[in-house]
Amino acid sequence: MQALFEKLEHGVYSLSRVRDGAMNRYRGYQIPWEWMQDTGIVSQIKIQSVKLARKYLRRVSSELEATQGGPDEEELMLQGVRFAFRVHQFAGGFDGDTMRAFQEIKEKANALQSQRDQQHLQQQRLAAGR
Numbered sequence: 001m002q003a004l005f006e007k008l009e010h011g012v013y014s015l016s017r018v019r020d021g022a023m024n025r026y027r028g029y030q031i032p033w034e035w036m037q038d039t040g041i042v043s044q045i046k047i048q049s050v051k052l053a054r055k056y057l058r059r060v061s062s063e064l065e066a067t068q069g070g071p072d073e074e075e076l077m078l079q080g081v082r083f084a085f086r087v088h089q090f091a092g093g094f095d096g097d098t099m100r101a102f103q104e105i106k107e108k109a110n111a112l113q114s115q116r117d118q119q120h121l122q123q124q125r126l127a128a129g130r
Contacts, residue, residue, distance in 0.1 A: 053087035057101035
């Protein structure tokens, strides 16, 4: 998913750069350029990217449930948040469903941190009791 998103992101940015440059040149030579304006395709790509991020976050969430307490849990969360952040920056925000999926990952991260804090406190108590 990440590799596909990278290709998509680079493609959209390249398209925008080429289109903007051509529009400026056309305008300078008084050639009609209005037809080159965004017809909504880029907007649709961004909307679909947000849906991709939602699916990715839900996948991360389900894998977190499956590997509860596993050593890769933190890395998996970090990977999901990084991907979601990139999509958020690219698309200009999240929709409500994607925001809820992101919130679910955040809650799981908080629970994991709380669990680790409790384990650390228990270890300190055991060490102090010796």
